[in-house]
Amino acid sequence: MAIDTTEHGILTPPLDTPRLSTRDKLVLFVLCAAQFMVALDFSVLNVALPVLGDDLGMSRSGLQWAVTAFALPSGGFLLLFGRMGDLYGRRKLFLSGLVLFGAASLLATLAWDPASFLAGRALQGVGAAAIVPTGMSLLTTTFAEGPARDRALGISGTLLSLGFTVGMVAGGTLTDAFGWRSTMGLLTLFALVVLPLAPALLPESRTPDRPRLDIPGAMTVTGGLLSLIYALSTAADHGFARPDVITTLIAGIALLAAFVTVESRTAAPLVSLPMLRRRTVAWGNLGGLVTFSMMSTVVFALTLYLQEVLRLSAFETGMVFGVQGVLSAVAGTLAPKVIGRLGARRTLVASLTGQGALIAALLGLNAHTWSVWLAVTAVSLASMCHLGAIISYGLTVTSGVPDEEQGLATGLVTSTQQVGITVGIPLLGVLATTSGDLLTGVHTVLAIDAAVVLLAAALVAAGLRVHRSGTVEAEALGAR
Template sequence: MAIDTPTTAPPLAAQPARMTTRDKLILMVLCAAQFIVALDFSILNVALPVLGDDLGMGQADLQWAVTAFALPSGGFLLLFGRIADLYGRRRLFLTGLALFALASVLATFAWNPAAFLAGRALQGLGAAVIVPTGMSLLTTTFAEGPQRERALGISGTLLSLGFTVGMVLGGVMTDFLGWRSTMGLLALAGAGVLAVAPGLLTESRHSERPRMDLPGAVTVTGGLLALIYALSTAAQRGFGGADVITGLVAGALLLAGFVVVESRAAEPLVSLPMLRRRTVAWGNLAGLITFSMMSTVVFLLTLYLQEVLELSAFRTGLVFGVQGVFAAVAGMTAPKVIARFGTRGTLVTGLLVQAVCTAALLGLRTDSGAWLALAAAAVACVGHLWAIVSYGVTATSGLPDGEQGLATGLVTSSQQVGITIGIPLLSALASAHITALRSDGASFASATLGGIRLGLGVDAAVVAVTAVLVAFGLRRAR
């Protein structure tokens, strides 16, 4: 395997016990980029009705404000992660930042739906570059051990916090400044990071340039695009549509074809032996589940607080603001927990805490429950952050720098696909149950709560089963 050229990090043996000032600045830049991308995932959620009225987008078309971003941001992650390994992580990271900032400007000043959706799609493409390259720069800058655990803890905290802050900030900015201010904020933030990053980051890449595995790139990118499109569309229209079914089938066939292609390629895009490593496989499964199920909890609780308890968007945002505070604390304490209990123990514990607190939400009622929602979601977020940090450490440990872009591409793909698949799957289940209860004569509030409880119950069960499987799988890996 080719050896990487020097990176911003010293060799593993020379890595100092504490971060230098330069290390801290590099971490701030990389985490700021991740935070901005996380903001973009949720900052428009509250603004969609206002945005639709302003641009003349119908209710059925508003899903594309989300889907146009989700498609490229999830579909191209693995490809750009590998390109970064081969042709330069710093170069690609800066290119992604520039594209994201310019796309945000286009979305800010969009004069019609087509211009806005083009801006959102380019934002998603920029995010697909920023996320894996930023993560691979982080894991190659900070050596395995306490430094990387601390860096991943901060990164994971800001990723989760960005999603929560985006929901709160989106509502406040839309009310006072209009929906365009949310896109303008992303443009300014992206430009700010781009101005600082070149002076701190140095280039790293393979010393040789192997051939790009074009068949592998086409099949995995096409498979992810088809899968994400189908699941994003299903969240709005259900799973019965012809385009949804076609997307699911095409995605499954393309991803199966990707496995066949990679098993025969001389220089594969994804090393199948790496995917067979238990730490990589079980770590990414845990990441997929913790992200998909926690994003679903946020969605179902938003529905509960606004539709059942009839809280305002601002008060709903405050509930999730508390969750964000707990996320920040959990992310900062995660490295200490890992040092005390190990990555496997922390990962399994985090998943179990998330599962138990999600199950506690089954006690929600139609006449009260805001405090239960606040407390259980906040503690669930602690387990969620422990799981995020420990799965990132698990899935990237023991690999050479030359595979870190691919490894972090897998990690971030787990995140993005997880965020994409959880909500449509469980919201469709909840919606079907709500419809059935309404047909039986239940009131709107009680039927909605019944659907939410079903979704939360399945959510908790999936996380609990995953915790058991990961505990067993990683025990054998040791």
């Protein structure tokens, strides 16, 4: 039972953490392993791209599609698949996503030309879009709100962050030792480990009274997200002046605006607008969007700085981010305890503030080799705060949401993650690469990044403020 603490604005877990049963641990292993596998896919291929391009005959400009082909469907279909899981069965869709992801990873491993490889990457993205929201909603419906869910989300958030970092380190190591195909083969092995365990362990869950799927809403939101992600991903490499970037950016904004109009007039909407008006959902997702987008930009800028300014090798750069990954794992074990004492809202605000302050400390980087120690220290501590923000914003958004809407709530959480990872580098990273002096460009990116995170911390703190006369239930539910 969660403790009623209206002062913090949401349900705060008690300090004692319950023991998980063996079956609970196995369920958690399956769900977290699947999330880790998807997180790994975001970064494991990055270091291998030049080798991959030479082997398959892909041009430098075409290499961005190795990333975009995965990002488009994985971000575009998240909300749709999250709602389909609510309506037709989360376990069923989760298993289907695992099968598709494993088969697509095998296709990418065996690819014989650019078309077959990009087809594998696109199908991986579709599988990931099914796995992530249904896996998260299975987690939040399996573990009751309170300490058990806090612990489960803490482990899941840690592995999500760790998967991205491990992918950066493992990608270079595997490519050097076995070639680029081993990066995709690793994902195939992950799917083969998880898939046999999932059917026997995961319970089926769905909304009891099944309404019709909101087709107009699904078409507009999916089209809008696909257009927006394409525009931002392409702009990262080619700038915003290209006609296709401008066209798809406008189309994405227009379709998302149409989506809001459609949802306001539909009896059974894909996204409940009253849910979006909950303060916990709206402000929690803002915190999540900022922490993901700004941290991905820091990693991008530091990668350029370490290799182009300090002249570190790819392996040495990977070791810098390896330290970051270890401390993120430590933060994952500490975050539930901090949330237990402070509440999710205060933890989210404190984590964003710490992340912004530590990014600001990176402005002290210069061309001297000793700066690597500042980079290691500041980015690792910032990542600990980032991990705290990931866990606390997920708890903030899903707290108080009925089980039948958990797929929708977690779909919003995971959409925020995906869009955040996608938009940060195109919006800010281009400043580092287009500046005449790279170090000056990196400083510009870091300064804007820190300012955005600190501003978001202030806005989230104000937006989630709770009056002492209010109730936890009213704050968790927001405007209905």
